Amino acid sequence: MASFGFRPLDEKFLIEYIKATPSLSSKLGNQLDDLKIKEVGDGNLNFVFIVVGSAGSVVIKQALPYIRCIGESWPMTKERAYFEQRALIEHGRLCPDHVPEVYHFDRDMSLIGMRYLEPPHIILRKGLIAGIEYPLLAEHVSEYIARTLFCTSLIYRSTTEHKRAVAEFCGNVELCRLTEQVVFSDPYKVSQYNRCTSPYLDRDAEAVREDNILKLEVAELKSMFCERAQALIHGDLHTGSIMVTHDSTQVIDPEFAFYGPMGFDVGAFLGNLILAFFAQDGHVDQGNDRKTYKEWILRTIEETWNLFHKKFTALWDEHKNGPGEAYLPAIYNNPELQQLIQKKFMIDLFHDTLGFGAAKMIRRIVGVAHVEDFESITDASKRAACERQALEMAKMLLKERRKFHAITEVVSAIRQIHSQSS
């Protein structure tokens, strides 16, 4: 359709827009007379319209010039929709089973038309709070991160392709700056945006701001985040960016996507699982002591890393004679060396993962944006006790990450901190 320039959607205009847009109307089987429309977004930040007709459905997402940051509304370029759409398409091409299909994009309107993830899909974080097991979660998420990270890295790609893509995603700088601020900076200084479960954690938050070694380590991670264009990362891969059913796992909302360090995505997911683990004691009720569920979370942490490791190295083996320019076959085509290289790469990535995961945990406890896992624990002292364990785990992980060599050791450390405090 002809471009309208930017105009915020409303229901009437939405229908008009869909009618004029074949890529959308065709997804509704061109049956546009009896559409059910529901706005489920956060109102003045993103519009998310679910559109269901008699012969199909779509979701229409429109970025508004703000971004949500729990309770705060920050001005933010609506150009983020462009990068979200680019990442959805690129990651969707690499991993179609776990990324919703994009039907339509309108840059002027900051509007993405995409697959409606129908019920019973829910946000994973809500499932974790509800204590629901997802037996395929580790399998699916490991598939998504292995494929998207491997295939957008120089192990798989030529320098020419890589630099072109890196340059393009440099344009998503405003979202990168937001991450820099809320993940790597604000939690380590006095900031009007920081919150914590007060007064219980006031002293803990202060301790974070006064911990020189922690600040040394987080500076290293921040530099890596800013400088290292390793792969096209999702950039915000927490458990709120994943929709799940028993059988399906779909990664959404990659508006923070850019070429950054792989460990930032892997760490975001594992770190948020660790947060979910430590939140469980706050969700115990008479019917459910959550013991079995906590074990499932720990198993999922372990399996996600192990499956990711397996899938990533399998992709590497499969494509070792491909066009990737990091490890040319003429140099690295001997089995012993190939193993050495992979081992070194994976242990470095493991340490990055633990570091970034820990940084993401810390910011969820003493920074601006908290997680529903903890927020939904209404008893503040109980919530603080859960958060304190998670914070202790995260601080240790950030400082001592290079001492860990296997995910089982991380799980043991989680158990140890949990049992000491319980």
Place this chain on the structure above:
Amino acid sequence: MASFGFRPLDEKFLIEYIKATPSLSSKLGNQLDDLKIKEVGDGNLNFVFIVVGSAGSVVIKQALPYIRCIGESWPMTKERAYFEQRALIEHGRLCPDHVPEVYHFDRDMSLIGMRYLEPPHIILRKGLIAGIEYPLLAEHVSEYIARTLFCTSLIYRSTTEHKRAVAEFCGNVELCRLTEQVVFSDPYKVSQYNRCTSPYLDRDAEAVREDNILKLEVAELKSMFCERAQALIHGDLHTGSIMVTHDSTQVIDPEFAFYGPMGFDVGAFLGNLILAFFAQDGHVDQGNDRKTYKEWILRTIEETWNLFHKKFTALWDEHKNGPGEAYLPAIYNNPELQQLIQKKFMIDLFHDTLGFGAAKMIRRIVGVAHVEDFESITDASKRAACERQALEMAKMLLKERRKFHAITEVVSAIRQIHSQSS
């Protein structure tokens, strides 16, 4: 002047071009009737015309769609002139004393008009071969690398500025790919382009290709070169890219410039000084045993690093409350932490420097492009003996670089390898 599109220069056209270009003719005091013109470039790769008139002088450099790689002529985008000019201007702004002024740039013509570095300026490498001491060399080069690297990094700059510049220099990808090939790949595999002083070094070159640990280490450096946008680096800072007199040091030819790891520039310079050191025994004659000169080179290596360290950290202290986003004052404004951060940063940079320096040494002995320091040693067996020491030093440095903590230890290792072999 109106753009001509691309057209290779000749003397007649050059005069016409200068006449029509006020930024050039004014540098010649608009006295254009009696110009002395001399082409000193490599003919079919770059044209370099020295233009001297009665009231001024200029150099006109035109990139042709080839690049020199000792004895070979490779197709290469003439767009490199654009990035060369961008780097000259950016680095010149930051360090005007050591970068020749740009008077004029014509992108269609791939043409840069700049300051003529008048006699007695000569290429530093030729001075090192001739055994000439440059008492201000360490002072000047350390000033150049400290200012250009610090001021284009996130320690000094905002993320917004940084990402914009990174994106732009991603366009210089063809030159980056050339470095990847000739520095990080070809020396470690069988390649038609590789050369060595045969038959003396045949076995040594083979040993490089069979050394798994060396290949593991060089892979890490290659990834850092490709992925880490730390600062706007010159990209080819060997002793052939520096013109000197007793009092003046001028860095030229930054056509490989892009946002890469700082250690690549620092290492290039130090690595080439180490090559110059090991070449000295090949230049001994009855009148000069080069002993004093070798000591001067070692002192210059030591002073360059130490002065760089001093100047870089002084710039950091000076600008610690500036707009740089890597280490926000609100987090890092305590003296103890500031020292910790700087110490960690500088030791990491030191290790990168030694790694990249070593890689640049290796490629000059077993790769495509050799250095005149060795090439001018006519006795092949003598040349091979010099090269073998340098190669041994470089291999050790690449593998063991993390064990070094001060430049004095590197100098001691150079002395040790030299004395063992002499």
